[in-house]
Amino acid sequence: MNVAQERQAVRDAVVMRISDITLTTRGRSVPVRLYRPAHPDPAPVLMFFHGGGWVAGDLDTHDSFCRIMCEWAGCAVVAVHYARPPERCFPRAVEDCYAATEWIAREGAGLGLAASRMAVAGGGSGGGLAAAISQIARDLEGPEIGFQLLLYPVLDCLACNRSRKQFADGFGLTADKLDGYLGHYVPPGVPLAHPWLSPARDTCFNALPATLIITAGCDLLRDEGRSFASRLKKAGVPVRHKEYAGMCHGFINYPAANPQARRAILLCAEALARHFTEAGTSA
Template identity: 85%
Template sequence: MNVACERQAVRDAVVMHVNDLTLTTKGRPVPVRLYRPARPDPAPVLMFFHGGGWVAGDLDTHDSFCRVMCEWVDCAVVAVHYARPPEHRFPRAVEDCYAATEWIALEGAGLGLAPSRIAVAGGGSGGGLAAVICQIARDLEGPDIGFQLLLYPVLDCLARNRSREQFAEGFGLTAEMLDWYLGQYVPSGVPLAHPWLSPARDVCFKDLPAALIITAGLDLLRDEGRAFARRLKKAGVPVHHKEYPGMRHGFINYPAAEPQARRAILLCAEALSAHFKGAGAPA
């Protein structure tokens, strides 16, 4: 697809059905936005967890990405509006994301979904949440998640590496901003090494879903994404890691201005489509 076609496709993505719903999970409401493609048979499901440092972001800030995935992949997208600080701190976001995923796995057929075909995705803090949900689902023998799409994810809140030092300031997401987000999200006394905060510090990486991990070359989170991809591969998990040199954290949110963002979105759609068709992620 040439650049002009990529730009037009991103702008013109149209979804036939979009509904804001509230799932009642374990007596607690979790708002979601359901994007449903125009297909007669049950649609596979992408659970999407938005970024924003666990504090900012909402269903509207990442609406375009969800619409494009729904249209291009021909899958349903369930975007989760998890509870956030200051009213709700860790582990509430994790609990809401897992509860919504579990609800879709158990009750999604009533919405015209195929709950046996679930993938998860997220960017930044949402990417970390997606990785955590995969680990919890494996450990609790919960929803059968087949694929994880992690966009420049937060995976190790205690990371000390080259990219954390090299891009600590002046490249969009800064070390100071990340520390502020963590201060808002994590209550005093909770260790940042907790695997629900730092999934890269989990003790086991076996039996996790196949993954596409996208990193940005000028992002302080770059090296933990690289390391996570290596650890998954070492554990026998099928992984495709794609890095976009010269890009900053969150670059996929700006496809109108950045050709590499459009290419990354296309890669995401190809990987998800291939997974739902049973062919695996593209090389």
């Protein structure tokens, strides 16, 4: 093998290809980061909406999670850089996420994506966005989303439960910090019960995608995740709920320091891979 062949072999061994692109749709431009497996077959798609209280996160803060899902679950990941406050407030983030999801479902084949096999995911505020996008897609008969992965999601901005009180301070995400995020994100006069802000307050939970919800035992958002899982089950939605005792909000972001985080990441990848395999078999 000559030098040129050696170099080509190294390039062929790359497990994924990453590119930043801008989707132009619905009269707006939505930047996304596309992670594609190196294999040539059309890849199933995970739409990923980052956390950070709608305000602080970006594509780089959650880059490692997207890379792992791309490699371990064998899917493409489209991470959406939705508009954030103070420049753009609610409902712009929801509109950007849905517009990107709709564009990928419609045009993804041109990027080598099997957009007919689509899932959504997010953590914290991004988990709430993922849940909202699933509900909107169902209501508008939009993109067919087969699976949602919700990591310690914000699901009820008016929640008043045990975990909201027990972990309001001293466990990472505090009640004051969450209120501050909402103050930046939600304009005056907009009800926090709006289902795009509080998907748990939607009136219908039927016909939603199969779901994996991960909650943290020491997170003020814990109980709304538990409740959402229960309501999905009652509506006949296939759902798995896994709680990690002793963990705080955002624990999955620190796998190097925490074996629980590593186990949770593996669970996410296995659940996605299983769903995409089953969806491919039934297609």
